[in-house]
Amino acid sequence: MSKRVRCAIHWMLIGTLFVSLGGHLALLQTFAWGNMLVSFSRSDSIAEATKKTFDGDHPCSMCKVVKESKKQEEKKPVLKADSKMEVALPVPVRLKTLLGVPMVIPVPGYYVHGCEVCLGVLMQPPRAA
Secondary structure: OOHHHHHHHHHHHHHHHHHHOOHHHHHHHHHHHHHHHHHHHHHOOHHHHHHHHHOOOOOOHHHHHHHHHHHHHHHOOOOOOOOOOOOOEEEEEEEEOOOOOEEEEEEEEOOOOOOEEEOOOOOOOOOOO
């Protein structure tokens, strides 16, 4: 893959993660608070505007939209698995090494008895290098 394609994929992944974690709502809420602070500070002092912005008693239309969106996200059901999950119990696997010394390692599997796995080809060492 080229560098541009890889970079585009990374940015798409970051954007998807940002939206799935609700980052877009946090960004929209921050923008709404900024607009509220500016509009309230035109008629009141900065302290009073800040108090009105963050007290929750004077929400703007954007704040109401964000609140409704958060409620709708909470109502969505979490993915549930309909099928039963089968658990694999460890099974001993006998490994043959090059030296011929067997090793037994428990490996997850569905079998009652172990199976043999060869790590390499068993052969005599070379006589001359």
